[in-house]
Amino acid sequence: MAQEMSSRNEFVDFWNEILVPKFVRFKHVLVDGLTHHSRQVFPTLNVKPGDKVVDVGCGFGDTAIELARTVGPSGSVLGLDCCDAFLQFGRDDARAQGIENVRFVEADVQTYPFAPEHDFCFSRFGTQFFENPVIALKNMRQSLKPGGTMTMIVWRTIEDNPWLGLPKQIVADYLPPPGDDARTCGPGPFSMADPDQVRLQLKSAGYEDVEFERIDAPVLVGATPDDAVAFQLALGPAGEIYREAGEIAEQRHEQITAALKSELARYETDEGILMQSSSWKVTARSPG
Template identity: 55%
Template sequence: MTLAADPQTEFVAFWNDTLAAKFERYRDILMNGLSHHSEVWLNEVQIAAGTRIVDVGCGWGDTALALAHKTGPTGHVLGIDCVDQFLRKGRADAVAQGLRNVCFAAADVQTYPFDASFDLCFSRFGMMFFENPVAALRNVRGALKPGGDLVFIVWRDIAENPWVGLPKAVVQKFLPPPGDDARTCGPGPFSMANPEVVRSQLQIAGYEDIRFNATDGPVIVGDSIRNAIDFQLAIGPAGEVFREADALAEKRRDEIEAALCDALAPYLQDGHVVMPSASWRISARKPA
């Protein structure tokens, strides 16, 4: 199953025409380096054979494939992401792994025409970017059977995530903050860091039994200082500041990179830049 993402949606268009190529360039960091937070849940969760699952914002499909293995041949996994370029890897990996119980759709989760046939919805770092979180959560609720479960992982506050907070602070010493007219990929990676806000969003969207579990752990943000600097200046909060500063950023690139090198050097471990990170694993249920 393949659907085309809506090119008229501003955030979807930005993902496809600006961010997709950058994310592909740093796929190993984004898919594997940050995987601690999904691995904790995947290693402990028990999924019954035959479970039907939708993976929201599945990216390159690694979590969708892991869930497909867990639910077995009698189950089914639908992975959805607004960037079809990402999904090509998931489709290829599914074939390589001999998985016939998983498919991928390039679509906007806020408007995807679900039917209420899924037992579980999972998302790793996908929920934070929806233009209208309540609308997206409500639409996902429509995918679940009565009593179905929602589990999603989001970052906690940037102050608890020095892997992006520290580089942003360094870059801001040299460049102005982005203007109000800056293009974005949605509300941003920390838009669901506040449990009170998210609890309210989930309640409005019609969920119950809402719970928050904190996960802390290391993330790998580069296989060298050079790789880590390039990653930070391309993606995330520091990358947004750098991108929007445009010519000024390029003019000051050398001194910014030197400052980032000094800031990241203490985190070098066995050739990799390893930094602390913090997330919420949020669970909720559609009323029976």
């Protein structure tokens, strides 16, 4: 059963009103597209059978379900996200797969009343969007037992992620940048790309033993060039430019899509459109 959030902020509203329908439309990219990435990350996580786990910003629930398999029937997973529409996919998938040790709750991680009872706290590409990262990271730490582990996966710079950077450059050749009043989903996908800054945030939030490991892996950005173009114009940095340009984007749509398709088609494989990505696996420990 979902727990209704007592209050929302502009970023949460933006996710629910604008991004959720687009994420649902491109669920096949956002979930399946990270398969190569997950294969490098999940076998290395400090999780064992019987552990109690929190998955922060769990989205469609695929990571929470994977963690639930890892901890087994004697363990449990709590998946949190601010968008209940995402979580319903997780509930349905868990039920269909017979996974009974995972629970999905709609919540703002910055204020969720955690008990310090979990062995492991995980987030894949969720912490980058916190309105106040130190407060949220501190609350995540408070979910952990003394000595518990937190691991978050965050994108490195846009220059290290051509799957987002290249489409942005192409769209920016045709459209003006978003204005200062543009609605956003929060700080953005690259807000935790700087290890020095993130290390300070984690220290301020009370963590110890902070470590960074670079993860490079291809991501699937579409089944076909047309699918990849549609994805880029709906989400990410290119999608933000396109959305905020409004009528100008509509007027130049054919030029933009042709330019994107020409470039993205160069990355077509038997699997689909594969492009390179780079992230940090950041691990830290709760004192104790």
